[in-house]
Amino acid sequence: MxxxxxxxxxxxxxxxxxxxxxxxxxxxxxxxxxxxxxxxxxxxxxxxxxxxxxxxxxxxxxxxxxxxxxxxxxxxxxxxxxxxxxxxxxxxxxxxxxxxxxxxxxxxxxxxxxxxxxxxxxxxxxxxxxxxxxxxxxxxxxxxLDRQLAQSEQLRVMLCGDAVVRPDAGPAPPSRPAAQSFSAQLGEMRRRFGALDSPLSIVMVTSSGDGQSCADALRALRARGLAVDEAYCLAGAPRSPILALLRPHFLLSDDVISLED
Structure with missing residues (x-):
């Protein structure tokens, strides 16, 4: 009930x-x-x-x-x-x-x-x-939501680029359609503001793959109607230094991923 x-x-x-x-x-x-x-x-x-x-x-x-x-x-x-x-x-x-x-x-x-x-x-x-x-x-x-949440007044959303370009060989996660829909809505919100002094910042991070994988993820997000403010291709490097610097409010992916993973 x-x-x-x-x-x-x-x-x-x-x-x-x-x-x-x-x-x-x-x-x-x-x-x-x-x-x-x-x-x-x-x-x-x-x-x-x-x-x-x-x-x-x-x-x-x-x-x-x-x-x-x-x-x-x-x-x-x-x-x-x-x-x-x-x-x-x-x-x-x-x-x-x-x-x-x-x-x-x-x-x-x-x-x-x-x-x-x-x-x-x-x-x-x-x-x-x-x-x-x-x-x-x-x-x-x-x-x-992790203990190391951003304290900034600006809403900081991080997207997992690896999930965007994941091969479709296996079954899609149940929440993938919801992730695509939310990305489009988030992108439309972001377009309401200019490049400077926006209350909403969107960052994409790819943990694996090379620069081409990062570029593919960016193109896939743009196809959904979402342009990001910043993109980082880590190519296997640890994610923690970028997270400590950017301090997003949450990390979005098809699956549930902790900022501390």
Missing amino acids: VATIPNTDVKQKDADHAVVVAVTTRAVFESGAEDGDGEDVYGMGVAFPLLQALQRVNERLLEENPAESLLFDVVLIATDSQQQQQSSRIISSTKHYGLEVSRFFFSSQEDFIESLLQNNVQLFLSADRNEALQASQKGVLSAL
């Missing part, structure tokens, strides 16, 4: 054009912590900077065009039974911090994937690898 509660303090997004991003409440709030003012609200979790960055993209899009409908529609999903019992605290915490969250889903662990599918979630973000893998296997594009 899934309970959906709308956030009446936030204007609801256009369901036909918005990009629905679901984030687990355990990633947004620290269950065992309170805010520094001692109020009855949760402390800030690992995904907090991400939500602020998503919100900043929306604000800039609306500054450019007040009638813009291509916006991030952020929803929070609670699958933890203890947090579900404290639903009012989750909602009050969201409002306390001024987070632009449209809706709250309170779901059992068994039903959370169904709630993602029913609500047309285009990207699911969790700090729990098992949750992310379960959603990905059902066709929902998913990414892991």
Whole structure:
């Protein structure tokens, strides 16, 4: 059973054009912590900077065009039974911090994937690898949130170029169509801004292969409607130095990959 509660303090997004991003409440709030003012609200979790960055993209899009409908529609999903019992605290915490969250889903662990599918979630973000893998296997594009998240106000998305040019000899991952669709939407958002002072930055990294593989991945992304801001061909070199420098908010691939892998 899934309970959906709308956030009446936030204007609801256009369901036909918005990009629905679901984030687990355990990633947004620290269950065992309170805010520094001692109020009855949760402390800030690992995904907090991400939500602020998503919100900043929306604000800039609306500054450019007040009638813009291509916006991030952020929803929070609670699958933890203890947090579900404290639903009012989750909602009050969201409002306390001024987070632009449209809706709250309170779901059992068994039903959370169904709630993602029913609500047309285009990207699911969790700090729990098992949750992310379960959603990905059902066709929902998913990414892991790590402790080393970017703190920048600019939303930084990293794409795995190796997945883009992966040979089609084997069966395609269930979430590949979702990844392609999300890439196109992300590219359309990025085109709303100029080359400088964009609130959204997209980086592609290929871990294996040579420069030709990197070029092939770039061409494939452009065919999907996505032009990246930066591209790095590592040719087998460790990925950690680039990650430490760029500090993306999350890494997108057909499969679930941690920034720490």
